[in-house]
Amino acid sequence: MELPKLVEPTVCRIIIGPDHLWPLPFGDEVMPFRHQGRGDDAAGGGARPQLLCGHNVVDSHKTYTAYVLQEASAARAQKMTLHEDNKTVLIVGAGQAGGRAAQELAAQGFAGRIVMVGDEAHLPYERPPLSKAVLKGAAGEDSLYLHPAPDWRKEGLEVVLGDAVAGIDHAARVATLASGRRLAYDSLILATGGVARPLPLPGGEFCVSLRTLDDSRKLRAALELAGRIAVIGGGVIGMEVAATAASLGKSVCVIEAGTGVMARILPPPVSDWLAGLHRDAGVDLRTGAQVTGVRREGEGYVVEGPGLSVAADIVLSAVGMVPNSGLVPDEARGRTGGILTDALGRVPGLDGVYACGDVAESWNALYGDHIRLETWRNADRQPRAIARTICGQDTPHAETPWMWTDQFGRNIQVVGLRRDGAATVARGAVGTPGSSLYWLVDGAIAGGVLIDNGRDRRFLEKLVESRATPDLDKLADPAVPLKTLV
Numbered sequence: 462m463e464l465p466k467l468v469e470p471t472v473c474r475i476i477i478g479p480d481h482l483w484p485l486p487f488g489d490e491v492m493p494f495r496h497q498g499r500g501d502d503a504a505g506g507g508a509r510p511q512l513l514c515g516h517n518v519v520d521s522h523k524t525y526t527a528y529v530l531q532e533a534s535a536a537r538a539q540k541m542t543l544h545e546d547n548k549t550v551l552i553v554g555a556g557q558a559g560g561r562a563a564q565e566l567a568a569q570g571f572a573g574r575i576v577m578v579g580d581e582a583h584l585p586y587e588r589p590p591l592s593k594a595v596l597k598g599a600a601g602e603d604s605l606y607l608h609p610a611p612d613w614r615k616e617g618l619e620v621v622l623g624d625a626v627a628g629i630d631h632a633a634r635v636a637t638l639a640s641g642r643r644l645a646y647d648s649l650i651l652a653t654g655g656v657a658r659p660l661p662l663p664g665g666e667f668c669v670s671l672r673t674l675d676d677s678r679k680l681r682a683a684l685e686l687a688g689r690i691a692v693i694g695g696g697v698i699g700m701e702v703a704a705t706a707a708s709l710g711k712s713v714c715v716i717e718a719g720t721g722v723m724a725r726i727l728p729p730p731v732s733d734w735l736a737g738l739h740r741d742a743g744v745d746l747r748t749g750a751q752v753t754g755v756r757r758e759g760e761g762y763v764v765e766g767p768g769l770s771v772a773a774d775i776v777l778s779a780v781g782m783v784p785n786s787g788l789v790p791d792e793a794r795g796r797t798g799g800i801l802t803d804a805l806g807r808v809p810g811l812d813g814v815y816a817c818g819d820v821a822e823s824w825n826a827l828y829g830d831h832i833r834l835e836t837w838r839n840a841d842r843q844p845r846a847i848a849r850t851i852c853g854q855d856t857p858h859a860e861t862p863w864m865w866t867d868q869f870g871r872n873i874q875v876v877g878l879r880r881d882g883a884a885t886v887a888r889g890a891v892g893t894p895g896s897s898l899y900w901l902v903d904g905a906i907a908g909g910v911l912i913d914n915g916r917d918r919r920f921l922e923k924l925v926e927s928r929a930t931p932d933l934d935k936l937a938d939p940a941v942p943l944k945t946l947v
């Protein structure tokens with residue numbers, strides 16, 4: 462939309478009808494103001510649009526007052542009366558957590574401005590298929606976007622893509638974007654996720670990584686041409702890519718420094734079973750192997766280390782992620798480098814600031830500790846709880862850790878955090894469809910792995926949440942339904 466050209470600094474009123482809601486005009490500085498009521502009939506006939514919010518736009522030293530109009534459903538208009546303060550919530554990060562926060566604020570009838578800034582070029586999407594179905598080509602990219610899909614325009618959310626929040630003046634509550642734009646806010650939600658950890662070794666620059674949709678596209682295109690892929694790191698992403706590449710008929714070598722795969726998450730019997738699954742599918746799995754560097758050779762690369770020389774066309778570095786926590790001061794960061802929060806998602810010492818998703822190291826009542834989870838469900842639920850808190854209904858969130866992975870058609874779900882040396886109880890032979898392996902701390906169930914056994918997930922969660930101490934013979938007996946032990 463073209464802003465009128467004005468010679469002198471002045472104030473003019475611009476009506477933006479529903480058809481012109483996208484994109485919103487942004488100037489050098491955007492100052493929110495409070496206004497709510499009926500607007501002019503700018504939609505050109507039909508029902509009078511509801512005036513939801515407005516902002517002053519300061520552009521090249523000219524001031525405009527922009528009114529944002531939107532058709533509001535009666536239900537939403539009613540909800541809006543619950544939140545009379547027309548304030549601005551700025552969401553940094555347009556990933557899964559950021560998208561869910563925005564969507565929930567709108568669903569709760571938040572009457573102020575909701576602005577979401579993301580440095581990727583894409584609307585919020587979910588990452589799990591990037592290493593699985595989308596990488597394999599079994600699902601299209603349209604399956605990635607949030608479901609149910611928010612109607613970003615209709616819900617009146619302002620989304621800025623391809624621009625990063627470069628700095629925040631927490632005292633003044635103003636964010637500065639890489640483009641130079643400045644955004645004032647009342648509440649700030651940091652949903653900045655993380656980046657793939659770079660391989661800190663000579664030749665690390667030859668490696669590709671997998672965190673974003675663009676990474677996945679690049680890897681997929683490379684796999685179409687390549688015959689051989691070397692994967693450095695046998696964690697979740699490394700093993701998922703290995704499984705996908707092997708099922709595409711590629712020659713795959715996984716190099717893992719530790720003694721087992723996905724060992725941070727899986728107890729040794731399940732890790733060993735998974736390693737066997739990969740080896741049976743032809744994956745060359747090297748555990749206990751230290752990589753010292755990657756070098757170019759001809760058109761490809763060689764991954765090197767003591768007793769190690771693996772030639773490949775693509776080298777994927779899958780050595781974890783680093784949380785994007787640079788927008789808060791050091792004292793607001795926890796031991797994993799995430800942003801500390803309380804159970805409501807509030808960052809201590811920074812009034813009006815919240816963090817959620819992969820970047821948040823949040824107080825979790827279940828563990829009596831701050832924990833940072835890199836899981837889909839946490840990125841789904843925690844931002845919704847924060848949105849409700851911002852809308853006046855304090856909603857503490859304590860995520861029961863849950864993640865899943867799909868490899869070679871097998872589904873593995875993990876509930877709880879793995880504990881070294883914990884006693885384990887197996888239900889069925891590990892790896893058989895429907896089998897489980899639980900671990901116990903002080904006699905209580907603290908977690909478990911379910912193999913092709915998703916139906917037991919919610920019962921296992923209840924057992925973990927209640928620190929249940931069931932009869933161990935019954936726990937081990939596949940003939941006793943898990944739900945009867947809850």
Ligand SMILES: Cc1cc2nc3c(=O)[nH]c(=O)nc-3n(C[C@H](O)[C@H](O)[C@H](O)COP(=O)(O)OP(=O)(O)OC[C@H]3O[C@@H](n4cnc5c(N)ncnc54)[C@H](O)[C@@H]3O)c2cc1C
Nearest residue numbers: 554556557558580588589625626654818819835836837840
């Ligand atoms: C390949 C892959 C497979 C996965 N598979 C599974 C799985 O099977 N099961 C499971 O439970 N979990 C899985 N996960 C984890 C899950 O996807 C994450 O937990 C989830 O994406 C976290 O969402 P988030 O919004 O917190 O962070 P992200 O998804 O990382 O989103 C954060 C966004 O913020 C942007 N950003 C960062 N800083 C700024 C800034 N300063 N300004 C503007 N924008 C910024 C980032 O670019 C990014 O777009 C997988 C992750 C990956 C990468």
